[in-house]
Structure formats: C-alpha cells, structure tokens
Amino acid sequence: MKILIADSMHPSLFEMLRDEGWDYSYHPEFRREDILNNISGYEGLVIRSKTNVDEEMLSAATQLRFIARAGAGLDLIDLEVARTRQIEVFHAGKGNRDAVAEHALGMLLVLFNNILRADRQVRSGTWDREGNRGVELMNKTVGIIGYGNNGSATAQRLSGFGCQVLAYDKYRDNYGDAFASESSMQEIMEKADIVSLHIPLTEVTRYLVNDEFVDNFSKPFYLLNLSRGETVSLDAVVKGLKSGRILGACLDVLENEKINKLTQAQQEAFDYLRASDNVVLTPHIAGWTHESYIRINEVLIDQIRNWL
Numbered sequence: 001m002k003i004l005i006a007d008s009m010h011p012s013l014f015e016m017l018r019d020e021g022w023d024y025s026y027h028p029e030f031r032r033e034d035i036l037n038n039i040s041g042y043e044g045l046v047i048r049s050k051t052n053v054d055e056e057m058l059s060a061a062t063q064l065r066f067i068a069r070a071g072a073g074l075d076l077i078d079l080e081v082a083r084t085r086q087i088e089v090f091h092a093g094k095g096n097r098d099a100v101a102e103h104a105l106g107m108l109l110v111l112f113n114n115i116l117r118a119d120r121q122v123r124s125g126t127w128d129r130e131g132n133r134g135v136e137l138m139n140k141t142v143g144i145i146g147y148g149n150n151g152s153a154t155a156q157r158l159s160g161f162g163c164q165v166l167a168y169d170k171y172r173d174n175y176g177d178a179f180a181s182e183s184s185m186q187e188i189m190e191k192a193d194i195v196s197l198h199i200p201l202t203e204v205t206r207y208l209v210n211d212e213f214v215d216n217f218s219k220p221f222y223l224l225n226l227s228r229g230e231t232v233s234l235d236a237v238v239k240g241l242k243s244g245r246i247l248g249a250c251l252d253v254l255e256n257e258k259i260n261k262l263t264q265a266q267q268e269a270f271d272y273l274r275a276s277d278n279v280v281l282t283p284h285i286a287g288w289t290h291e292s293y294i295r296i297n298e299v300l301i302d303q304i305r306n307w308l
Contacts, residue, residue: 001065001308003044006030006051009070013046013297020305036060046070046300053077058085066090066307068300072097072150072287073228075201090303093149095296096287101153103286104196104226105161107250111222111280112137137161143168143188145208146199146227147175150287154196155180166191170204194222201228209233214240222248226286229253234269241278248278252286 001022005013008028017024025042027034035051039061047053048070058064058081065087067077072093082089110116113134121128140163144151147169155165159179166183169175176182188195195217199205209223209232223246225232234255240246251273256266273279 001044002042003046004030004035004039004042005046006035007046007048007070009046009048010293010297012294013301016297016301020301032057039064044068044304047076049076051076053082055081058082058087061087066304068092068304070095070296070300072100073200075228088307090300090307092296092299095299096289096292097149097153099289099292100150100198100226100287101157103252103282104154104224104250105157107226107252107280107282107286108137108194108222108224111248111250111278114277116280117277137163139163140193141166141191142194142196143183143192144180144196144198145169145185145188146197147172147180148198150226151196151198152177152179154198163194189216190218192217192221193219194224196224197227197231199227199231201230205231207231207233207236210236211239214245217245220245220247222246222250224250226250226252229255229257229284234266234273238269238272241272241276248280249273250280252282253284254281257284 003017003022003024005024005026014024014026036057039045039057040063043063043065045061045064046068053067053076055078058078067082067087067089069077069091072091074089074091077089079089114132118132138161142158142163142165144155144165144167147167151167155167156179158165165180166188167175167180168183168185168188207230214236223237232255237246237249241249256262259270262270274281
C-alpha cells in the first residue's frame with residue numbers, strides 16, 4: 001500500500017509505517033497542484049491542516065482508499081464525496097484530547113486569576129494585589145457544547161475543580177457520565193457560568209455563537225472556544241463584552257486566523273479583543289503539544305490497521 005504524506009508530521013510516523021510494511025512518500029512541501037498531479041498513484045493520503053480535500057482532488061485520486069487527518073476536525077474534507085467514492089476517512093481526535101482539555105483549563109485559570117495582566121505589571125515594577133483579585137472555579141456551573149473526545153476530556157478535568165458540568169451534544173444520546181450531566185441547550189443557557197465549545201464546523205454550527213445566542217443566556221457568562229473559529233462571531237463576542245453579557249473570553253481559534261489579512265470589520269473586532277484584559281488569545285495551539293504530536297500518529301495507525 002502506497003501512502004502520500006502531504007503535510008509535515010512527527011518523524012515517529014515513518015517508523016510506524018515501516019513497521020506495518022506500508023510504503024510512503026513524504027512531501028510536506030507539496031502544494032495543491034502537486035497533490036493533484038500525483039495523488040492518482042496512492043491508496044492513502046495523510047494531511048493535517050493545509051490541504052483542502054474537495055471533489056476535484058477526490059476525482060483525481062483514482063486509487064485512493066483512505067484519508068487520514070492528523071487532527072480532530074474534518075471540515076477540510078468533502079465527506080459526502082468521499083463517502084460516495086467509498087473512501088474511508090480517519091481522524092485523530094483521541095490523539096490531542098488531553099492537550100485540548102489542559103489548554104482549556106489553562107486559559108480559564110489565566111483569565112480568572114488575571115495572570116497575564118499581573119505578570120505584565122510585576123515586570124514593569126507595579127505590585128497590585130487588590131487590582132488583580134481573582135475568581136475561583138470552585139462551584140461554577142460549566143456548560144460544555146459538544147461532548148466528544150475534547151468535551152469529555154475537559155469535563156473530566158473540570159470535575160476536579162469542584163465544578164458542576166452540564167453537557168449538550170445534538171448528535172448523541174445517553175452520554176452523561178461521572179464528569180458531566182446530559183443536558184439541553186436551554187438548561188445550559190439558564191444555568192451556566194462558563195460555556196466551552198468543543199464542536200466541529202458544519203453548516204449547522206457555523207456562527208452558532210451570535211447575538212441571539214448571547215442574549216438567550218439568563219446571566220452573564222464566560223466563553224471558551226477551542227473548536228473552530230467560524231463557530232463564533234467575533235462581532236457578537238465584542239458586543240457581549242461591551243454590554244457585560246459576556247464576562248470574559250478564552251479564544252484559541254478565530255473566524256479568520258490570517259490575522260494580518262483581516263477585513264475592516266474583523267480588524268476592529270480583533271483590535272478590541274487584543275486590548276481587553278478580559279480576553280485570552282492563543283494561536284490555535286490547544287492540542288499542540290509534544291506528546292500529542294506523537295500520539296496523533298499512534299491513533300491514526302491503529303485505526304488504519306484495524307480497518308484493513
């Protein structure tokens with residue numbers, strides 16, 4: 001079996017492939033045109049985040065049997081076309097779930113304890129204890145929207161902080177466990193102090209967080225998004241922060257992550273967010289750890305081996 005690896009990957013993947021006896025070509029430098037010109041000779045395709053596997057590419061992949069996405073989201077792949085062509089699609093959601101969960105807790109603790117501001121002040125010679133009095137996680141109600149790998153891993157860690165966790169997942173049933181109670185969106189909107197998104201990007205979830213979403217909450221809340229940027233309208237977040245409907249935001253993803261090529265409206269929203277002490281921003285690195293870099297490969301190899 002010949003596999004094209006079209007993105008940069010941890011070197012551990014190559015040894016795993018050799019151990020399975022699978023041939024591979026490693027071309028992280030390939031651009032879209034290069035993949036289109038070469039994909040017909042491969043039965044497997046491994047990608048991360050730069051490659052859009054659309055109908056054109058799948059049509060060119062005449063021998064393709066599977067696509068392995070080294071990450072959780074599958075929004076780069078035309079799943080319907082892949083299905084009609086009987087191409088199996090794998091993802092590595094289990095590979096980075098622990099890293100995502102830890103990142104979520106880290107961002108929340110940074111926000112609640114004013115760590116970024118306090119650090120800047122101390123470095124500049126200001127010692128302000130009262131101005132940096134924090135907020136505790138203990139006894140907070142957290143609403144997790146999307147209870148898959150990342151959502152459940154986050155709930156597990158939140159339970160250790162004495163939080164009540166409510167979970168809502170539109171596509172699952174009977175998913176309540178020791179760490180979260182199965183809930184409805186309505187209950188989350190009525191009770192949550194904190195809302196954390198762990199959902200894929202689909203036409204249903206695109207801009208799920210908009211003005212109406214924010215206004216439907218019965219009390220001000222903190223927002224975390226470690227899923228996909230386009231699930232959240234930054235304009236709605238800014239409005240929520242200004243009005244006090246949103247108390248603070250932890251955003252690992254943005255609707256446009258090319259922050260040097262923003263529209264005027266996006267730039268205005270981004271400028272407000274980056275100037276706010278009630279916002280923590282990171283560059284889509286939740287799940288981006290040394291450990292998950294290797295674990296993602298292990299998860300993908302296990303899935304492919306079990307499928308063959």
